[in-house]
Amino acid sequence: MRGVNFSRHLPADKTEMESRGWHELDILLISGDAYVDHPAFGVPLLGRLLEAEGYRVGIIAQPAWKDPESFRVMGRPRLFAAISAGAMDSMVNHYTAAKKVRNNDAYTPGGHSGARPDRALIAYTAALKGAFKGLPVVIGGIEASLRRLAHYDYWQNAVRRSVLMDSKADLLVFGMGEKPLLEIASRAVEGEPLKEMLDILGTAVMVKDEPDDAVRLPPFEQVRESRHTYSEAFRLAAGENNPWSGRPLTQACGDRLLRINPPALPLTEEEMDRLYALPFTRLPHPRYSETIPAYEQIRFSITAHRGCAGGCAFCAITHHQGKTIQSRSLDSVRSEVEQLTTHPDFRGTISDVGGPSANMYGMVCSDPQARSRCRRDSCLYPRICSKLDAGDRKSAELLRTVRSIEGVRHVFVASGIRYDLLDHQQEYFEALLEHHVGGLLKIAPESVVDEVTAIMRKPGAQPLEKFLRYYYDSCRRSGKRRGVVPYLIAGHPGCTLSHMVDTALFLKKHSLRVEQVQEFTPTPGTVSTCIWHTGRDPFNGKPVHVPTDPRERRLQKALLLWHLPENRRDIETALRECGRQKDGRLLLGGNRKESGLKERSKSSGNRKRRQRKS
Template sequence: MIRARQLKDWLPITKKEIEMRGWNEVDVIIVSGDAYVDHPSYGTAVIGRIIESEGFKVAIIPQPNWKDDLRDFKKFGRPKYFFGVTAGCMDSMVNHYTANKRLRSNDSYTPGGEAGFRPDYATVVYTKILKELYPDVPVLIGGIEASLRRVTHYDYWQDKLLPTILEDAPADLLVYGMGEQPLRDILKAVKSGVPLSEIREVRQVAYMAPHVPESPDWNTVELASHEDCLNDKLKYAANFKIVEVESNKWQANRIIQKVGQRTLVINPPYKIMTEEEMDASFDLPYTRMPHPKYSKRGPIPSYEMIKFSINMHRGCFGGCSFCTISAHQGKFIASRSEQSILKEVDELVAHPEFKGYISDLGGPSANMYRMKGKDESICNRCQAPSCIHPVICSNLDTSHKPLTEIYRKVDAHPGVKKAFVGSGIRYDLLVDDFNKNNQDGNHDEYMEQLVTRHVSGRLKVAPEHTSDATLRVMRKPSFKYFHKFKEKYDKIQEKHSLKQPLIPYFISSHPGCEEADMAHLAAETKDMGFRLEQVQDFTPTPMTVAEVIYYTGVHPYTLQPVKTAKSPEEKQVQNRYFFWYKPEVRNWIRNRLTKLGEKDLANKLVGNTYSHSGNTPKQHKKNKSKRR
């Protein structure tokens, strides 16, 4: 049985906990937009534990009151070295608003799911408050929000181009991407007496400078200035290509951009974390629980979802146009060792609430564990944003064997009844016609193991669309490969007498998608027996290809026009096709498609609809006569 937890097992978030430790001062204070959950899935916990492991006294101020009382920001006083600021596990604007810019009624990272515990643009708000209260204390910003807004970017919620977040948030330094590697070097530097504001040679950081500093170690690439981007959308689009390429290269250049009278400097990233570094991060002494302070406020929804899950790797080489995973975690996969994963299984089994079921053995894409380039020298030179689009790179090792072995060892654990894969899988990696690297049949072995042992009722996959033209913009494979995957999946189910439906995810109003494309999507998925539930409207998120297309109207790699639904009316029209099976939508679909000259498609999708009942003409006539 796991030992009883004591308050001191968590990093301190109250003055009382500081006093319990006998501290007179705190070295580093982290301000976060999320509630404090001491779990490796939460960035604040990871960063806090790393700072602690380097011998620093660290405290956390989670979800401080920023509106009318700033006492939360002052409760620990001045830190000895610096404040760390993060908006949390999500960009605060994505956290707050739907794709239609409507305010969300809940927040998954807050006890009880309550909304309203963090501000819009939280990184900027927190940093400004700290600099007003403690003008001479350095501030380091990081996390998803800071990372994806590190350079000139389009903000969907203000509908305008914004400069680097460092222009609005008066921080001394920004860490982008996964922060463990740069943070350890930053901590070593400040411990040796180098002020945070003078750290300039650490990789994977960004800062503002009065002029372009010299860099003897890195070549420099200059972007079009922020002002030039404001005046010319094509320059902004061209900038994005440079940023994406340099963010995903192993031999990357330093990036600079003029912003007014100052210069933004973005140092190149580290190479991906080694297995040993990944293990060191995941093996830190997390309690794996929310702080006890929240016990009376209700459960934290995001924690309830991942409480009994295991994250086995980071990164994604898919490079999907709408996704921020590769922009923040990188396109190369950083995997944990089998030993570290199985150790975490032991910890889960010892949890007092564990009932024998692991909710997820996964990662950003569940089936990319330990996949990497066969010849590293080829990866060193590679500038492609995706390793599997438009085709799978011949240098990519896509073996599923290490993953299959992990699944089997977890299955064999005496304390585990079932271990599910709750993360989405890249189904295209399991289709032989698309993935030619299935030399020893390990993909088939993996799929048999997955379908028979690790599906919790239904399996999530993300074809995203049926139109090949739209899928090319998305950097996704042709929908024909989803058909092939479903055939393979259904055969395994039939063989083992299973009934576990596939749940496909789709996106409406993505750049490159027109109204007729959505109607065809609805008709084709209807033919396959799907009534779509897991659907979403496209949201232009900073640091994605799709966001650039949405704002500029052109693809950043070709500078050629791409048609995009932008008005709320256009977006709503596309989204409604998902729900062809609802009686109140059927007549609307028939009328829309008839006007578009797509009468045959209307018949295929909704039949000859004459009323909100969704009846055929014959049924309609019969029912009318009954009413008489």
């Protein structure tokens, strides 16, 4: 590595510290991901923000958690250490929905698996406290957000305590973390112990006394033993997610008391702009000799906003980023794209401009008073809120701005889009289809059956069919040959084999083929996972079918991949089991011989008649 300039990145070892003239860090950051100095990677973004505030910050990426020395490479930090498992919950990162070990990790050089531990926050905290006795530790990131309360853990098939208690950290930050972390650092400088910082928004902490205005959740022991109580705790917690009016939550566990403060306030446009103007190199740390798949995917992408107003039941984004859309200014985006065009590897293509849902850029609540007391977990379901400004003036202007920048030849939108906003965003969709889609448009209906989408908190079949008509009409008018690839979930709560037969028939009717099936994974903290564990919707108490049987999940996946010959036998089995043999002809072929089901039934009847005669 002789001749490589490490000084442009935040320090990752003692030599890099000393090159800056530092002999001690203020704050040590630990990440389960490789170190990529890019705003799409959370820990480096927080590191750059702390650096801009004058703190001496270092990052240890993917430390060997069984070796205390790997945590001592930059010495003991003066204030505290902050830990993130990375961009994904470590258990989701390690295991498939079938609980099989994954053989790759997109956030690790070379895509190799095994660079981070299971339950990374717990393992990293234990290692840090072993390496530095008495060191104050903050945990955060999406793993902390999803596990901040007592939660159902799919891999253990049990309800676990808050990860703050299991990790023995001093403080937990949930959400995106910028505001809480800056306040923690500021108060730590003044000498306040982390364990005594009881009132910071977006944090959880162990306390001795319950706040007067707190919402008391059922104790952990009751939540663990009773599914009904688990649902009740989930419903109570969900009602306090408003950053402006939410109340603190408390949950007892034995003789200890957990306090969860309301979420941190969303970032303003000015605060968002400041983040993306920080001096990122947009490069992996020079020590890596192998490519990092996640970086290769996003290196020339633009994050225009964060947050998602959709509130889908299975999605962790709202649980982590919140439902308020926090958008950057056009000037901020333009500046970042212009900087990208000077990159030596840039060839004129922006791979994505968006966020969790690309066409939510610029969306705001038009009534601040209503926003401050709103208790809806979705601005779009079951219908678009009348207070939501869902127009496309800003989002259409965003696309127009980016594609007009000198040096930019192609601009794609790879983030998901909410096609149920079509009536509100004609200009955006026209621009999208004219300029920003390649040969295939990827959309994520997740299901096309209204009974299932109602449980998912997603739009049903009618908005999808309307969008498909619009899309294909646009293709015909433009003379462009393009297709649609839908993302669908198998095994989601509420979905039966019969529902999946309806889905397969819908796909065939509209000539849609799924490339790969996403099998539902019960990630901690989501509505869908609560339903998976309890068998009931926590908000209305109605029972919900939960497809826990691996065989049923396999048959559901086969139906989604109806067009693959190797799935024919499983499809025939699924059709028989839900009494839908008559649909075999529509789904598998055009006549009895092609369907196989009628033919098999006929053969079986002949065999029985021969047995009676004999």
